[in-house]
Amino acid sequence: MASRHRRIALAAASAALLTPFVIGCSAIDKALDCAQTASAVAQSASDLQQAVQDAAENPLEADKALDQIDKNLDEITDKTDNTDVGKAVDDISAAVDNVRQAIKDGDPTPDVGPVVDATGELTKACSP
Template structure:
C-alpha cells in the first residue's frame, strides 16, 4: 500500500506542476508577442520619422522617401505575419493604406505629400501593440 500512495502522490504532484506551469508559459508567449509587436511598431515609428525627413528633402534626393517607405512596408509585413490580434491587424491595414497613398502621391509628382496619415496610423499601431 505505501508504494501505491507514493505513486498516487507523484502523479498528483506532476499534474499540479503542469497545471501551475502551463498558464505561465502561455502568459509568457502573450508577453513575447506583445514585445515583438511593440519593437516592430517602434521600428515603424523610426521609419516614419525618416520618411518625414525624406519628404522634406525630396527635391534633393527623391529616392530617400522610397527607401523609408520600403522599410515601413518590410516592418508591416513582419508584424502582420506575427499577429492574430484584430486591433493590430486593423492598425497594420490602416498604416499599409497610408503608406500606399504616400507612395502614390510621390509617383504622381507631389513634391510634398501629406504623411500625417502615416504618423497617425503609426500611433494607432503602437497603441494596439500594448499588452
C-alpha cells in the first residue's frame, strides 16, 4: 500500500515539475513558428526585389512575390497574438500595398525598401 502511495506521489510530483516546461515549450514553439514564417517573408521580400528588377521582362513575377508575402503574413497572424509581431505585419502589409499600387500605376521600379525594412522588424519581433 505504501509503495502505491509513493508511486502516485512520484507521478504527481513529476507532473508538477514538467508542467512549466511543457508550457514553456509551447511558447518557444510558437516563437519558432513565427521566426520560420518571418524567414519565409524575408525570402519573399528578396524575391520581390529581384522581381521588381526584372519587371520589364516578366511583370507577373512581382505580383506573385507580393501574393506570397501576403500568404506568409496570414500564417504569422494565425500563429501569434504578439503586439510587436502584429505591428510588424501591419507595416509589411502597408508596404506591400504601396508596391502593388505603384505597379498598377505603371511605376517600372517601385520602391521595395519599406517592405524589406519592415521584414527586418518582423524578424526581430519573432525572435524567441
